[in-house]
Amino acid sequence: MQKRKKIKKVKKIKKLSKKFIAECKEKLLKKYEELMSLQKDVKTLLFDEIGDEADIADSVLGKEMVQELTDTQRKILDLISLSLEKIDKGTYGICEHCGKMITKKRLKVLPWAKYCIKCQNNIEK
Numbered sequence: 568m569q570k571r572k573k574i575k576k577v578k579k580i581k582k583l584s585k586k587f588i589a590e591c592k593e594k595l596l597k598k599y600e601e602l603m604s605l606q607k608d609v610k611t612l613l614f615d616e617i618g619d620e621a622d623i624a625d626s627v628l629g630k631e632m633v634q635e636l637t638d639t640q641r642k643i644l645d646l647i648s649l650s651l652e653k654i655d656k657g658t659y660g661i662c663e664h665c666g667k668m669i670t671k672k673r674l675k676v677l678p679w680a681k682y683c684i685k686c687q688n689n690i691e692k
Contacts, residue, residue: 588654
């Protein structure tokens, strides 16, 4: 009598619909344009230095806070660019850590997400 080999069921990765990906792409492009516009506004603020010493001190503090914001904005711009590349390659929505699909719910809120919730939480620990 032959022993039956157990066949593991391979879970098929659900793909995102073309419509959903198009919606995400639209959000990504809109956010990209918004951040680029803010970057231009911030550069104008960074180079406006007029007034006495107190004004300049306030300006320096303000510039530091603005610079911090722009660093965050640059990171988001990079993530958006990466997401747009993934859309073109057909790999959008796949977690870079575990390879599973990122939920639609997460992508609706954060269309530039690189990781699923579980992996993101593990990374942040």
